Amino acid sequence: MQASVLPFMRSLPTASSVSPNREVRARWRKHARGAMLGLALGDALGATVEFMTPREIRQQYGRHDRIRGGGWLRLPSGAVTDDTTMALALGNSWLASRNAPNEEDYARAFDAWMRSKPVDIGNTVRRGIAHFRRTGQAWVPPSEDAGNGATMRCSPIALALLGAPADTVARATLAQARVTHHNPLTDAATLTVVNMIQAGLSGVGIRAVMQQAHLLVEAFPLFRFRTHKVENPSGYIVDTMRVVLQAIDLCDSFESAVVDVVNRGGDADTTGAIVGTIMGALHGEDALPERWLKELAPEMLSRCSEQADALIERSPAWLLGL
Numbered sequence: 001m002q003a004s005v006l007p008f009m010r011s012l013p014t015a016s017s018v019s020p021n022r023e024v025r026a027r028w029r030k031h032a033r034g035a036m037l038g039l040a041l042g043d044a045l046g047a048t049v050e051f052m053t054p055r056e057i058r059q060q061y062g063r064h065d066r067i068r069g070g071g072w073l074r075l076p077s078g079a080v081t082d083d084t085t086m087a088l089a090l091g092n093s094w095l096a097s098r099n100a101p102n103e104e105d106y107a108r109a110f111d112a113w114m115r116s117k118p119v120d121i122g123n124t125v126r127r128g129i130a131h132f133r134r135t136g137q138a139w140v141p142p143s144e145d146a147g148n149g150a151t152m153r154c155s156p157i158a159l160a161l162l163g164a165p166a167d168t169v170a171r172a173t174l175a176q177a178r179v180t181h182h183n184p185l186t187d188a189a190t191l192t193v194v195n196m197i198q199a200g201l202s203g204v205g206i207r208a209v210m211q212q213a214h215l216l217v218e219a220f221p222l223f224r225f226r227t228h229k230v231e232n233p234s235g236y237i238v239d240t241m242r243v244v245l246q247a248i249d250l251c252d253s254f255e256s257a258v259v260d261v262v263n264r265g266g267d268a269d270t271t272g273a274i275v276g277t278i279m280g281a282l283h284g285e286d287a288l289p290e291r292w293l294k295e296l297a298p299e300m301l302s303r304c305s306e307q308a309d310a311l312i313e314r315s316p317a318w319l320l321g322l
């Protein structure tokens with residue numbers, strides 16, 4: 001593991017510091033569903049305006065706050081993209097293995113995902129999976145390429161490892177990232193997002209969630225987000241994270257944060273997906289707008305909720321209460 005991730009091995013409340021009674025478990029389940037459904041909603045809302053500038057979005061939609069499909073992928077309303085389907089593939093690799101999956105398990109899951117002809121796929125992700133097919137190696141060599149593809153799909157790790165020691169969480173986070181991404185900025189951001197999701201699930205509140213963002217900035221000042229408003233973010237993880245963190249820092253509800261971030265345009269499905277995941281984990285499924293949930297395909301709704309339940313129920317936090 002790289003030294004650069006060490007600052008992120010922080011202490012969140014662990015399983016032993018909470019009493020996993022029925023009430024706590026019901027809460028975990030709601031917030032785990034909030035994370036996975038929030039991911040799908042942010043992805044579906046953002047996909048409509050992916051690669052548009054804020055000005056183009058304003059001209060076409062005013063304020064874009066309705067799930068309606070379209071966009072450069074010409075999606076049907078409520079359809080999700082690679083951000084959600086890669087996360088589901090990652091989650092399934094957890095559910096299919098008795099212990100934690102290893103790098104090869106993740107690589108095989110992503111390989112199968114690419115064979116399923118996803119509606120979109122990032123360049124770094126495609127290269128990483130092609131590398132696995134060619135060499136059988138489930139990790140790519142260190143690279144300058146600091147894309148956001150390893151970060152957008154990380155939510156299942158946060159759920160399955162709630163209550164696990166920080167180094168276990170970090171190892172799993174980086175193992176899934178390595179299949180396609182190998183860059184210190186991507187590592188740090190992905191670990192930060194996993195930590196923010198876990199803080200949200202733990203019920204320690206927005207300040208503890210944002211604490212993880214401040215640690216990221218301390219380690220890598222490039223990620224500074226309390227600055228002028230950043231718009232039109234690219235798939236470069238620093239751009240992506242700065243708008244994600246600004247939206248979460250400034251908005252106090254799931255809906256307002258997701259609407260804020262996607263209206264900044266650029267890689268909007270991915271920024272929407274990451275904000276949706278973190279805010280969904282923090283606020284839980286009851287905070288998700290009903291009118292958005294109604295637009296998701298029923299099959300996607302059930303896949304996300306069922307996977308959220310199954311992952312959180314195998315987490316150390318959940319199991320230690322048995």
Ligand code: MN
Nearest residue numbers: 081082083269
């Ligand atoms: Mn996408």
Ligand code: MN
Nearest residue numbers: 267268269270
């Ligand atoms: Mn995207």
